[in-house]
Amino acid sequence: MIDIDPESTTYGREIATVRLTGHAQDLALSADGSRGFVTVGDGRTVAVIDTATNTVVGTFVTDADGSTTPYGPLRNVVIAGDTLYVTDYQDGAVYAVTGAPGGAPAAVLT
Numbered sequence: 001m002i003d004i005d006p007e008s009t010t011y012g013r014e015i016a017t018v019r020l021t022g023h024a025q026d027l028a029l030s031a032d033g034s035r036g037f038v039t040v041g042d043g044r045t046v047a048v049i050d051t052a053t054n055t056v057v058g059t060f061v062t063d064a065d066g067s068t069t070p071y072g073p074l075r076n077v078v079i080a081g082d083t084l085y086v087t088d089y090q091d092g093a094v095y096a097v098t099g100a101p102g103g104a105p106a107a108v109l110t
Contacts, residue, residue, distance in 0.1 A: 001054050016054035020047050028077040028084065037084055039075040046077065046086060046097075062086045062095040 001016040023041035029051070030037075036049035044063040047056050074089035086095040 001051075018049055018054050018056060020056065021045065021059070026076045028079045030079060037077050037079070039077055039086060043075065043088075043090070046084075060097070062097065063088055063091060063093070065091075 001014065001018060003010040003013055003015045005011060020038065020040055021042070022045070024047075025039040025041055028037045029035070034051055035057075036051055038047045038049060039045075040047055040059075044061050044065070045059050046062060048058040048060070049055065050057045076087045078085050082098060084097040086097065087093075088095065
């Protein structure tokens with residue numbers, strides 16, 4: 001984790017390491033900054049990070065097969081309102097996750 005608060009004395013420095021089950025790909029922060037959502041390099045999992053404790057508090061799967069390209073899974077995340085969108089280049093899909101992550105499975109937008 002790198003401190004991105006320009007008012008902080010540790011701004012721009014690494015302040016913590018969060019262990020994931022695979023390589024991190026992309027990160028989206030909740031509007032209040034309390035949660036980070038990271039796409040994991042297996043091509044299917046999103047890790048949920050508590051930014052106060054810098055720990056993984058859960059994971060959920062958006063893509064059952066986890067297919068990847070020669071360059072990796074190529075997945076991105078973005079939050080709009082209360083919906084987390086996960087793009088999947090290999091599958092040509094966008095997964096929409098609403099409500100509490102880890103609850104209902106993601107809906108696939110076509």
